[in-house]
Amino acid sequence: MKMMEIIEGGITTPQGFKAAGVHSGVKYRALDLGMVFSEVSASAFVGYTNNEVKAAPVQVMMKENSPKLSAVVINSGNANALTGRRGIEDVIAMKQAVAAELNIDPIEVGVMSTGLIGRFVDMHKIRYGISRAARELDTGREADGLFTEAIMTTDTIKKEYSVRVRLEDGTLTYISVASKGSGMISPHMKVLHGTTLTIVTTDASLSPAFGSKWQEILDNSLNMVSVDGDQSTNDTAILMANGKAGGSFADDDPEFTSALETVMTKIAKTIALDGEGATKLIEVQVTGAESKDDARRAARQIINSPLVKSAIFGSDPNYGRIMMALGNSGCKFNLEDVRLTIKGGDIEVPILDSGAPVFQEERSVEVVRMAMDNKEVIIAVDLALGKESAIGWGCDLTYDYVRINAEYAT
Amino acid sequence: MKMMEIIEGGITTPQGFKAAGVHSGVKYRALDLGMVFSEVSASAFVGYTNNEVKAAPVQVMMKENSPKLSAVVINSGNANALTGRRGIEDVIAMKQAVAAELNIDPIEVGVMSTGLIGRFVDMHKIRYGISRAARELDTGREADGLFTEAIMTTDTIKKEYSVRVRLEDGTLTYISVASKGSGMISPHMKVLHGTTLTIVTTDASLSPAFGSKWQEILDNSLNMVSVDGDQSTNDTAILMANGKAGGSFADDDPEFTSALETVMTKIAKTIALDGEGATKLIEVQVTGAESKDDARRAARQIINSPLVKSAIFGSDPNYGRIMMALGNSGCKFNLEDVRLTIKGGDIEVPILDSGAPVFQEERSVEVVRMAMDNKEVIIAVDLALGKESAIGWGCDLTYDYVRINAEYAT
Numbered sequence: 041m042k043m044m045e046i047i048e049g050g051i052t053t054p055q056g057f058k059a060a061g062v063h064s065g066v067k068y069r070a071l072d073l074g075m076v077f078s079e080v081s082a083s084a085f086v087g088y089t090n091n092e093v094k095a096a097p098v099q100v101m102m103k104e105n106s107p108k109l110s111a112v113v114i115n116s117g118n119a120n121a122l123t124g125r126r127g128i129e130d131v132i133a134m135k136q137a138v139a140a141e142l143n144i145d146p147i148e149v150g151v152m153s154t155g156l157i158g159r160f161v162d163m164h165k166i167r168y169g170i171s172r173a174a175r176e177l178d179t180g181r182e183a184d185g186l187f188t189e190a191i192m193t194t195d196t197i198k199k200e201y202s203v204r205v206r207l208e209d210g211t212l213t214y215i216s217v218a219s220k221g222s223g224m225i226s227p228h229m230k231v232l233h234g235t236t237l238t239i240v241t242t243d244a245s246l247s248p249a250f251g252s253k254w255q256e257i258l259d260n261s262l263n264m265v266s267v268d269g270d271q272s273t274n275d276t277a278i279l280m281a282n283g284k285a286g287g288s289f290a291d292d293d294p295e296f297t298s299a300l301e302t303v304m305t306k307i308a309k310t311i312a313l314d315g316e317g318a319t320k321l322i323e324v325q326v327t328g329a330e331s332k333d334d335a336r337r338a339a340r341q342i343i344n345s346p347l348v349k350s351a352i353f354g355s356d357p358n359y360g361r362i363m364m365a366l367g368n369s370g371c372k373f374n375l376e377d378v379r380l381t382i383k384g385g386d387i388e389v390p391i392l393d394s395g396a397p398v399f400q401e402e403r404s405v406e407v408v409r410m411a412m413d414n415k416e417v418i419i420a421v422d423l424a425l426g427k428e429s430a431i432g433w434g435c436d437l438t439y440d441y442v443r444i445n446a447e448y449a450t
Numbered sequence: 451m452k453m454m455e456i457i458e459g460g461i462t463t464p465q466g467f468k469a470a471g472v473h474s475g476v477k478y479r480a481l482d483l484g485m486v487f488s489e490v491s492a493s494a495f496v497g498y499t500n501n502e503v504k505a506a507p508v509q510v511m512m513k514e515n516s517p518k519l520s521a522v523v524i525n526s527g528n529a530n531a532l533t534g535r536r537g538i539e540d541v542i543a544m545k546q547a548v549a550a551e552l553n554i555d556p557i558e559v560g561v562m563s564t565g566l567i568g569r570f571v572d573m574h575k576i577r578y579g580i581s582r583a584a585r586e587l588d589t590g591r592e593a594d595g596l597f598t599e600a601i602m603t604t605d606t607i608k609k610e611y612s613v614r615v616r617l618e619d620g621t622l623t624y625i626s627v628a629s630k631g632s633g634m635i636s637p638h639m640k641v642l643h644g645t646t647l648t649i650v651t652t653d654a655s656l657s658p659a660f661g662s663k664w665q666e667i668l669d670n671s672l673n674m675v676s677v678d679g680d681q682s683t684n685d686t687a688i689l690m691a692n693g694k695a696g697g698s699f700a701d702d703d704p705e706f707t708s709a710l711e712t713v714m715t716k717i718a719k720t721i722a723l724d725g726e727g728a729t730k731l732i733e734v735q736v737t738g739a740e741s742k743d744d745a746r747r748a749a750r751q752i753i754n755s756p757l758v759k760s761a762i763f764g765s766d767p768n769y770g771r772i773m774m775a776l777g778n779s780g781c782k783f784n785l786e787d788v789r790l791t792i793k794g795g796d797i798e799v800p801i802l803d804s805g806a807p808v809f810q811e812e813r814s815v816e817v818v819r820m821a822m823d824n825k826e827v828i829i830a831v832d833l834a835l836g837k838e839s840a841i842g843w844g845c846d847l848t849y850d851y852v853r854i855n856a857e858y859a860t
Binding site for chain 1: 802
């Protein structure tokens with residue numbers, strides 16, 4: 041059997057996890073409250089938004105910084121952000137309600153919220169939802185699906201991936217990730233330190249030291265996604281490892297790390313592709329940078345440029361804008377050495393040579409348009425200066441992004 | 451007579467300046483080449499884009515760093531950026547052609563370009579345009595108008611302001627500014643150091659030391675405008691002072707500074723309002739910041755947020771996004787102390803108290819929508835921490851911005 045295999049599965053695929061998704065009434069009709077429960081207390085690794093304005097659940101969880109979680113409750117429709125002291129009290133009440141239902145310690149309850157900023161949560165509805173979700177906790181694909189649906193806001197695609205991986209010591213473990221996120225996406229999550237909410241369940245065992253590796257994986261996956269450059273007040277990514285598969289700590293197992301990276305990269309790309317109004321996935325590959333930081337900065341600046349994003353929406357071969365964005369990134373490079381390539385479908389077009397475009401003919405420019413006229417467009421920038429690289433994901437800027445966000449609160 | 455008076459006038463209103471605007475053929479039909487000439491050599495103060503990828507004319511002018519200019523030629527339709535060695539040679543040829551026509555030293559010829567990035571300039575057309583513009587140089591409102599029209603790209607409003615100011619020593623002087631800029635607007639111009647191109651003519655006398663004041667005025671005016679957060683490869687702002695009004699140096703004359711600030715602020719607001727696809731002007735006023743840098747950073751982050759901009763387009767009272775953007779700015783503040791006010795027309799709505807919204811009722815939220823439903827929306831953020839302030843200008847993000855930029859090169 042292969043060491044790692046992508047499988048059909050969801051948040052309850054790893055052993056010992058249950059989930060539910062219910063309608064609490066915060067949203068008019070859709071499911072709006074999800075719950076995940078591990079039958080044994082799980083080691084928890086959490087990345088939080090770096091935005092100075094942090095939502096109430098983020099504030100509470102950062103303060104408690106619990107190394108163990110048994111349950112996570114997620115409500116959608118209301119971000120519980122910009123809600124002052126009352127918001128904090130509501131989070132504490134949510135934790136207590138979940139703890140009472142599941143007979144666990146409130147400190148082992150994680151809370152994530154997403155939705156409109158600046159409105160108080162209706163706790164009557166939330167309490168009802170928590171109680172109902174606790175009763176409906178279950179395993180299997182139906183539970184997975186209800187949970188994933190309950191955490192969505194403007195998402196149009198359910199975001200879940202599962203992988204089965206055999207560790208070096210022979211233990212068979214599962215990793216599953218479920219995520220939401222479509223707009224206000226430009227996470228820079230720090231361990232203890234998007235609104236993307238992500239929860240990863242695994243039945244592998246992880247030691248507390250795994251936190252730094254979780255940060256590194258976040259930095260290469262979710263933290264390299266940007267839909268609009270706007271970092272949310274609520275971004276949170278929780279990894280729960282309950283050890284139900286047995287075996288020793290998987291911290292340094294290369295197969296485990298690789299499997300976790302695989303699902304996190306898949307989820308990152310899916311979030312980008314499902315960016316509000318998006319019609320195309322843009323992948324920016326920066327190589328040859330002097331530092332990792334430079335590579336990431338360059339990738340993010342290109343991914344975030346409204347002019348680059350609009351050009352790709354229209355398959356408009358205005359590649360000068362990519363270089364404009366690179367020039368604004370603060371990343372080091374010599375223009376004369378930069379190699380820029382645009383790829384889409386089977387077409388790969390080299391653009392620059394010695395600081396000027398390779399071609400000027402309208403007919404050649406037409407090839408760039410053909411490359412851009414694909415569901416997935418790759419912008420490869422080789423700075424030819426050093427050995428560091430980074431990959432970032434984003435999406436095009438479309439009429440629908442404007443429409444969605446011009447009438448969100450309405 | 452008042453010390454300072456806004457007057458109907460243009461780039462040739464100050465004594466000793468002539469201008470022209472012609473069709474060179476770079477654009478299909480519209481005017482595309484403008485020229486300004488001062489009959490005596492003028493002290494020149496120039497701010498250049500901070501983008502690492504600098505257009506050929508910017509590179510050449512920064513290198514020469516001439517303290518005196520007699521003429522400036524501006525072509526629109528082609529940015530002469532990302533054009534390598536050939537681009538540089540074309541700029542030098544443009545300077546020589548203008549110098550030959552006007553019988554001046556090539557080093558005293560300024561060059562600015564705007565338009566598509568990554569295409570070589572057609573020098574046959576440019577030479578023809580230069581020759582024709584030199585012959586058509588004139589004073590008066592018709593010349594002003596032709597010049598201002600010739601430098602436009604996606605602009606829909608001609609951008610020019612004039613002011614008459616009596617200096618403390620009694621000298622009567624004139625200041626006029628003409629500008630273009632609509633997209634790729636987020637200038638951070640440094641002296642010796644947009645694509646906004648701006649030219650200011652004045653018949654006052656200025657000493658070389660005025661450069662630092664020009665930087666300060668740029669930092670408070672053009673450098674606080676952002677249409678899309680994308681800084682151009684070509685932004686340039688040239689101030690020409692030919693001293694034809696006589697009198698002593700106006701460097702430290704408060705009336706002169708105030709008059710120059712007035713026209714530069716007016717032009718900054720006009721550029722923001724004429725942002726690509728814009729339907730509204732957004733002014734962000736940040737007060738109570740600990741440092742000037744903090745105040746500017748906060749204003750810029752709010753002005754640049756696609757989510758804030760889309761919300762204002764739709765008059766969607768989603769004020770939480772303003773705080774989300776503030777939280778991402780890196781500016782220091784205590785959330786509990788921040789006062790946020792939204793103003794539009796005669797309506798002024800306080801939003802925050804102690805870190806939470808003042809009101810939660812749908813009826814109150816409706817008032818925010820009414821305030822936002824104005825041609826000019828003011829977002830006032832008082833950080834209540836220090837004494838520094840800044841004002842930034844931007845515009846809403848609309849369907850038309852996407853349309854314009856999805857088919858620019860086409």
